[in-house]
Amino acid sequence: MSISNKEYDKMTKRASPNSPVLLDCFKAFLVGGAICCFAEGLSQAFKKTTMTQDQSKTLVLTILIAITALLTGLGVFDKIAKHAGAGTMVPITGFANSIVSPAMEFKSEGFVLGTCAQMFHIAGPVIVFGCGSAAVYGFIIYLIQILR
Numbered sequence: 764m765s766i767s768n769k770e771y772d773k774m775t776k777r778a779s780p781n782s783p784v785l786l787d788c789f790k791a792f793l794v795g796g797a798i799c800c801f802a803e804g805l806s807q808a809f810k811k812t813t814m815t816q817d818q819s820k821t822l823v824l825t826i827l828i829a830i831t832a833l834l835t836g837l838g839v840f841d842k843i844a845k846h847a848g849a850g851t852m853v854p855i856t857g858f859a860n861s862i863v864s865p866a867m868e869f870k871s872e873g874f875v876l877g878t879c880a881q882m883f884h885i886a887g888p889v890i891v892f893g894c895g896s897a898a899v900y901g902f903i904i905y906l907i908q909i910l911r
Contacts, residue, residue, distance in 0.1 A: 787848055790846055790847050790848065790850060791847055791848045791849045791850035792850060793847070793850065794843065794846075794847035794850030794851055795847070795849070795850035795851070795852075795853050796850075798827075798850070798851070798853045798856060799853060802823050802827055805822075805823045805826060806819050806820065806823045809822055809823065824855055827855050827856055827859070828855060828856075828858075828859040831855075831856040831859035831860055831863070832859050832860075832862075832863045835859070835860050835863040835864055835867065836863060836867060840860055841864075844860070858886060858889065861886045861889070862882055862883065862886045863882075865881040865882060865883075865884040866881060866882040868881065869881035869884075
């Protein structure tokens with residue numbers, strides 16, 4: 764017995780409730796904003812020391828990556844992401860989570876073939892396309908400078 768597309772659509776609509784879009788957007792905005800405010804607060808605090816702006820930015824990114832990796836490993840980041848949605852995907856925290864999550868998932872397969880091999884499973888394409896785009900952009904800028 765086969766089910767028609769209309770019947771299947773009706774079944775899925777009954778089984779999956781509508782999500783509160785405005786509330787989800789508000790939560791994402793609050794959490795994403797809180798992450799950014801935390802990062803900016805760290806940056807401002809580091810600028811008051813003898814650090815340069817570049818050193819401050821590097822340290823802030825390193826701290827955000829470390830905190831996200833730790834929270835992902837402890838299972839806390841996923842609970843926050845469940846409620847905050849896209850708000851937790853501020854680029855650097857989302858990237859750190861996308862590296863640690865597969866590594867945690869496959870740790871039972873061993874260190875080399877599990878954790879290390881699967882670490883870039885999700886983030887790998889992002890790295891490849893990011894580096895590729897940077898190379899193309901750099902080449903275009905190089906050509907423009909030569910042709911001037």
